[in-house]
Amino acid sequence: MAGLAVAVVNHAGIPTAVAPRPTPVTPRSAEGALEELLAGNARYVANRPTSGQRDVRALRSQTEDTQTPFAAVLGCADSRVPVELVFDQSIGQLFVTRVAGNFATPEIIASLEYGVAVLKVRTILVLGHAHCGAVKAAMKTESVPGQISSLYAPLRQAVQQSGGDVEKAVMINARLQADLLRTSSTVIHEAVAARHLTVAAGVYDLVSGKVTIV
Numbered sequence: 001m002a003g004l005a006v007a008v009v010n011h012a013g014i015p016t017a018v019a020p021r022p023t024p025v026t027p028r029s030a031e032g033a034l035e036e037l038l039a040g041n042a043r044y045v046a047n048r049p050t051s052g053q054r055d056v057r058a059l060r061s062q063t064e065d066t067q068t069p070f071a072a073v074l075g076c077a078d079s080r081v082p083v084e085l086v087f088d089q090s091i092g093q094l095f096v097t098r099v100a101g102n103f104a105t106p107e108i109i110a111s112l113e114y115g116v117a118v119l120k121v122r123t124i125l126v127l128g129h130a131h132c133g134a135v136k137a138a139m140k141t142e143s144v145p146g147q148i149s150s151l152y153a154p155l156r157q158a159v160q161q162s163g164g165d166v167e168k169a170v171m172i173n174a175r176l177q178a179d180l181l182r183t184s185s186t187v188i189h190e191a192v193a194a195r196h197l198t199v200a201a202g203v204y205d206l207v208s209g210k211v212t213i214v
């Protein structure tokens with residue numbers, strides 16, 4: 001499919017050239033999907049994103065009745081990790097689940113299973129990030145208001161294996177949650193076995209913007 005054309009006009013409003021709009025990339029292989037996520041992240045890191053040039057009004061119309069995201073992401077609720085921006089993607093491209101501490105609950109797994117079984121996403125990336133408040137809180141296990149402490153138990157194993165190092169706990173947690181997705185869900189397990197899906201773990205650096213697969 002050709003990229004959408006954009007008319008370029010001079011100061012008098014007369015069209016002078018036609019510049020191509022970026023064509024959306026919709027990889028349909030498991031390896032290609034993870035590669036596109038990382039390529040989008042590289043554009044974001046280099047401060048050369050292209051998703052902002054997409055016509056969101058057209059995208060909203062095109063996706064009114066259907067969605068075909070190529071990747072799913074399990075990310076943290078943290079405001080500093082906006083998933084579509086981090087991977088330079090737009091409407092209809094990512095199927096995103098978020099919870100503080102980016103861990104897999106039954107509801108998160110069910111949502112990702114929908115992404116795999118129905119929407120046919122080709123990769124799931126569990127995305128932890130540096131300076132994660134949920135991980136720090138789980139390490140301290142201090143008394144907190146409301147139900148915030150319910151975040152502690154799912155992060156306990158990573159905290160125990162980290163030796164008290166927050167950034168190590170973030171990395172271990174991303175790996176453990178990716179393992180949990182591969183083993184606890186028959187839908188995900190079978191898609192991986194059939195090579196229709198990859199499940200990966202990554203960590204996001206708040207300053208550089210880079211996602212590193214761990």
Ligand SMILES: [Zn+2]
Nearest residue numbers: 076078132133
């Ligand atoms: Zn976090």
